[in-house]
Amino acid sequence: MNLNRQNVLMVDLDIAVKNKMKKFIIFFVLINQFTNTLQAYTVNVDSCYIKNQLDYDYLIVEGYRFLLNGNMQMAENIYEKAVEYEKCGAAAYFQLSKIKLIKGDAKSAEYYAERACLIGDNNIYLLNYINILKISGNTKKAYSLIKRRINENVLEKELIYEYINSLIKKNELRLAKKELKKYQKILTDDLIHRVNIAIEMKRRNYEDVLLILNSSNYINVEEKYSLKAKIFIELQKNDSLKALIKNVSDLNSNFKREIAEIIIKSGKDAKTDIIMDLIENNIKDIEFEKWLIKFIINETSKNTLKEINLEEFIYKLKNYCY
Numbered sequence: 233m234n235l236n237r238q239n240v241l242m243v244d245l246d247i248a249v250k251n252k253m254k255k256f257i258i259f260f261v262l263i264n265q266f267t268n269t270l271q272a273y274t275v276n277v278d279s280c281y282i283k284n285q286l287d288y289d290y291l292i293v294e295g296y297r298f299l300l301n302g303n304m305q306m307a308e309n310i311y312e313k314a315v316e317y318e319k320c321g322a323a324a325y326f327q328l329s330k331i332k333l334i335k336g337d338a339k340s341a342e343y344y345a346e347r348a349c350l351i352g353d354n355n356i357y358l359l360n361y362i363n364i365l366k367i368s369g370n371t372k373k374a375y376s377l378i379k380r381r382i383n384e385n386v387l388e389k390e391l392i393y394e395y396i397n398s399l400i401k402k403n404e405l406r407l408a409k410k411e412l413k414k415y416q417k418i419l420t421d422d423l424i425h426r427v428n429i430a431i432e433m434k435r436r437n438y439e440d441v442l443l444i445l446n447s448s449n450y451i452n453v454e455e456k457y458s459l460k461a462k463i464f465i466e467l468q469k470n471d472s473l474k475a476l477i478k479n480v481s482d483l484n485s486n487f488k489r490e491i492a493e494i495i496i497k498s499g500k501d502a503k504t505d506i507i508m509d510l511i512e513n514n515i516k517d518i519e520f521e522k523w524l525i526k527f528i529i530n531e532t533s534k535n536t537l538k539e540i541n542l543e544e545f546i547y548k549l550k551n552y553c554y
Contacts, residue, residue: 292323304331315347322352329364338368355388362394374398387415393423400430422450429459438463454487461494474509481513485520492524496531504539507532511545521549 295310308331314324329345332338345361348354358381365374375398382395392415399408412419412427419427425448432440441463445456457480464473473495480491492510507528514520525542532540 292327295324295327299327299331304334307331322348322354322357325351326357326360329360333364333367338364342368342370355386355391358386359390359394371401375402387418389419389423392418393427396427397430400427400434403434405431405434420450425450433459436466438466454483457483457487458490458494461491462498465495465498470503470506473506477506477509478513481517485517485523488514488517488520489523489527492527496528504536507536507540511540515545515548518549521545525549 291310291314295307295314298304298307298310308328311324311328311331315321315328325344325348329341329343329348332344333341341364342361345357345364348357349361358377362374362377365371365377378391378395378398381391392411396408396411396415399405399411408427408431412424416424425444429441429444429451432438432444441459445451445459448456457476460476461473464470464476477491477495480488495506495510511521511524511528514524525546528540528542529537
């Protein structure tokens with residue numbers, strides 16, 4: 233007796249209902265049915281035979297697992313294996329570009345980012361390539377690429393944001409405002425706020441930036457504090473800067489380092505009492521305090537160091553350590 237697929241499924245289900253292991257058999261039958269259907273429809277994906285595509289997908293997931301576990305070298309090895317499939321390799325090239333950038337190999341990062349763009353028509357790959365070009369100092373190429381894609385009518389919000397931002401950096405503020413108005417229906421409120429902040433920062437309209445920051449629900453607390461620190465330094469609002477230092481003392485150490493660098497490296501002859509507040513308010517964060525004292529010694533003038541009694545703070549720190 234020849235049974236078609238539907239009859240086989242019904243027989244298996246009937247047996248399963250009568251069997252104590254019915255749940256397992258039903259699961260097995262359905263999975264088998266799904267697999268057969270999948271194979272019928274996925275013969276060829278991006279010029280890769282299905283066997284290679286499945287192997288490739290497995291390598292991508294494995295590489296990502298090693299990245300999450302902090303084993304960058306193993307992830308790199310896996311992604312380099314994955315790109316052997318060439319036309320299947322856009323995601324692997326994308327991941328390799330980021331790994332190479334982290335390792336300081338900007339040339340390779342650019343190469344892999346460009347390969348990802350050529351193989352996979354994906355805005356994420358494009359934006360990654362643009363960012364790597366900017367980080368490696370190849371801004372001219374980055375801006376020409378952005379402009380070309382905009383001219384090709386690739387109207388993706390992040391790309392438009394990068395385009396307007398490039399105009400701001402080139403000090404073409406009037407054109408940036410015009411383009412913002414043109415594309416504002418595509419941009420999110422968050423990106424519109426960021427563009428306006430960048431324009432007003434470039435114009436040194438710091439009070440206007442503060443108004444935008446205080447009214448915005450889209451910019452996170454850490455970004456707001458970073459911008460406010462720069463503005464308070466420019467406006468010489470030392471009381472406001474001291475209040476900010478106190479507020480950020482409960483935030484994570486990496487962000488506090490960013491704030492400390494802004495204050496100490498501002499080139500504005502940071503007031504010694506502000507630096508002392510920075511140390512005092514974070515005295516319980518031992519690792520940050522160690523870094524901060526070393527950073528102050530390396531980055532401040534001899535006169536500033538004379539005015540700050542680092543020995544007192546080092547003694548307090550020692551008490552917290554032991």
